Amino acid sequence: MRNREIIERAPKDAAHIPVQLVETPKLLLTSREVSELTGISVSTLSIWRTRKEGPRYVKFNRGIFYRPESLRKFFEYCEVRTIDMR
Template identity: 40%
Template sequence: MPAVTSRSATSLGRTCRDTCGTPSSASPRGCCPTSDGLRRADTALPSTAWKIIERLERALAAAQAPYLDTRQAAQLTGISTVTLERWRVDGEGPPYVKLGRLVKYRRVDLDVFMESRLVS
């Protein structure tokens, strides 16, 4: 049976018994668990905190992907996108994969590149 969302549950006066048992009117965002197992109705975080958490979850998922675009590679390494683009033109920087106009960096190559620049 699908989980009841807060909007439909509120109008029907039900609780979300299928997932967490919390009254659906407890939170405007709903009471069902999120992908990370947190229950939004059970936590008293402001909506801005949830937006930050969701943005961090997306960044973490992107960082764990085997291939990253230039923006994701820049975020992971702390190197600007302009620098990565300049290095590609100059034949420097980390190795990359080019498929037509699409440029991707392998996560492994970025890790090796950063390790090779380690100063002791």
């Protein structure tokens, strides 16, 4: 069995999206793929890019792409520590 990654899709009705990016065979994801996986709209990703906010991205060959590892780091950074996390 190859070490392939699985990206768990966000529930459509979730108010706050718990994103679990485990692994993916793709090196780069499009904005649409990120949107489908996380529930964050393509337009929000675009706004974040213009404001230099959100996850890191790659500009390549007239396209915008996201590395799965960059998404993972971004969501870890956004994680709120609570008293239960001792």
